[in-house]
Amino acid sequence: MAHMIHKALEPFSVMGYHEGDSRAYTEKDLLGHWSVLFFYPADFTFVCPTELKDLSEQYDGFVKEGCEIYSVSEDTHFVHKAWASASETIKAIPFPMLADPAGALARQFGVLLEDEGQALRGTFLLDPQGKIVLYEIHDLGIGRSAQELLRKLQAARFVAEHGDQVCPAHWHPGEDTLTPSLDLVGLL
Amino acid sequence: MPLRTDAYPAESPLLSPELEGQLRPLLDKLARPIVLVCLLGEDQKSGEMAAFLNHMAGLSPLLSCKFCAPGEDPVLDGELDASMLPATGIYTEEGSGRMVFHGVPGGKEITGFAGALLNAGGAAKPLDKPTMKDIAKIKRPVDVRVCVSLACHHCAQLVMSAQRVAWENPLVTAHMIDANLYPELVERYQIQRVPLMVIDGDKTVPGGKTMAELTSLLARL
Numbered sequence: 001m002a003h004m005i006h007k008a009l010e011p012f013s014v015m016g017y018h019e020g021d022s023r024a025y026t027e028k029d030l031l032g033h034w035s036v037l038f039f040y041p042a043d044f045t046f047v048c049p050t051e052l053k054d055l056s057e058q059y060d061g062f063v064k065e066g067c068e069i070y071s072v073s074e075d076t077h078f079v080h081k082a083w084a085s086a087s088e089t090i091k092a093i094p095f096p097m098l099a100d101p102a103g104a105l106a107r108q109f110g111v112l113l114e115d116e117g118q119a120l121r122g123t124f125l126l127d128p129q130g131k132i133v134l135y136e137i138h139d140l141g142i143g144r145s146a147q148e149l150l151r152k153l154q155a156a157r158f159v160a161e162h163g164d165q166v167c168p169a170h171w172h173p174g175e176d177t178l179t180p181s182l183d184l185v186g187l188l
Numbered sequence: 189m190p191l192r193t194d195a196y197p198a199e200s201p202l203l204s205p206e207l208e209g210q211l212r213p214l215l216d217k218l219a220r221p222i223v224l225v226c227l228l229g230e231d232q233k234s235g236e237m238a239a240f241l242n243h244m245a246g247l248s249p250l251l252s253c254k255f256c257a258p259g260e261d262p263v264l265d266g267e268l269d270a271s272m273l274p275a276t277g278i279y280t281e282e283g284s285g286r287m288v289f290h291g292v293p294g295g296k297e298i299t300g301f302a303g304a305l306l307n308a309g310g311a312a313k314p315l316d317k318p319t320m321k322d323i324a325k326i327k328r329p330v331d332v333r334v335c336v337s338l339a340c341h342h343c344a345q346l347v348m349s350a351q352r353v354a355w356e357n358p359l360v361t362a363h364m365i366d367a368n369l370y371p372e373l374v375e376r377y378q379i380q381r382v383p384l385m386v387i388d389g390d391k392t393v394p395g396g397k398t399m400a401e402l403t404s405l406l407a408r409l
Contacts, residue, residue: 154380155381158381158394162394162395163395165395165396165397166342166382166383166394166395166396167337167340167341167342167343167381167382167383168380168381169337169340169367169368169374169379169380169381169382170337172368175368177202177233177236177291177292177294177295177338178294178295178338178339179202179204179294179295180202180203180207180293180294180295180297180298181207181295181296181298182207182210182211182298182299182302183296183299185210185214185299185302187299187303187345187348188214188299188302188303188306188312188313
């Protein structure tokens with residue numbers, strides 16, 4: 001199975017709902033800044049608002065990193081609007097909610113369940129050139145963490161700016177000293 | 189009064205017979221005496237470092253240790269930075285103390301430590317002329333601190349480069365810091381990735397660097 005890392009965004013045009021307004025969104029909207037495409041199965045479900053609320057609460061952190069979030073489901077933008085009218089949580093979502101009833105976006109990213117007309121829980125981080133730098137696809141019942149996604153965005157930005165000559169640091173005060181390993185002896 | 193070296197274990201579990209076997213041929217290349225001067229606290233890592241240094245000193249007749257408590261010698265406290273213990277400086281009869289290790293050089297950092305010994309012992313691989321020329325372009329005092337985690341190979345390479353520069357240019361000091369031991373440092377510089385180089389206490393430079401990149405960066409300061 002081929003992976004999608006560095007796959008470029010393909011042209012698309014879908015309607016989207018954002019803070020009371022609806023308009024068409026294309027691939028051009030996702031270029032020039034970091035983007036998260038956040039697929040979820042359907043509006044008016046229980047796990048989805050939890051995830052979307054979590055993302056809303058962390059949204060400022062994503063903006064600070066120069067990243068816009070686009071949630072995507074296979075509903076129409078009218079359904080997004082109805083959901084926002086019915087739920088204070090959804091009404092408060094600060095990012096565009098893209099509508100993909102024809103499945104074009106979900107199919108492009110390989111998360112469309114054709115028989116069910118729903119998307120798997122897929123998260124895709126695209127760099128400012130529209131290339132996928134990381135993604136995760138969950139089975140329907142497994143929720144995602146906005147905080148974890150933000151950490152990954154920060155790491156991706158760091159690597160884009162500074163190259164990959166770094167190691168992530170996981171500080172564990174009090175841990176034992178690592179056994180010495182002279183495997184870089186060729187440098188001496 | 190320096191602390192007694194024999195007050196600490198003569199051997200360290202960190203130096204396995206296999207590792208000893210790898211270190212001995214390197215240490216056999218040393219051409220002059222080296223003193224491993226260490227400022228020790230009363231913490232567990234200081235005890236661990238004392239045993240490590242005693243064990244290292246036993247691997248070559250040209251290596252010896254000197255242990256001190258902070259506050260005994262203000263010059264030493266300044267050179268080695270007594271605020272982060274244990275702190276070990278590599279000295280020869282001519283002095284130095286410009287290659288310093290904070291913490292215990294386990295994991296990949298054993299390479300940096302061995303590299304520092306080879307530098308001081310006159311046994312390091314010669315550098316090419318352009319690199320030596322670049323190192324000579326550093327014309328003002330520079331304090332380089334490489335914050336590392338012991339599992340990071342990019343870190344060890346940067347530490348080796350920084351310490352080589354420090355050895356070749358008396359205006360430069362290079363400290364390896366096992367950031368895991370100093371949470372206030374992690375907090376102050378918000379260190380989430382390593383290596384992170386801190387220059388003169390305020391300029392931070394993330395990521396590994398080649399020797400050329402490092403010398404170019406330091407010469408431009």
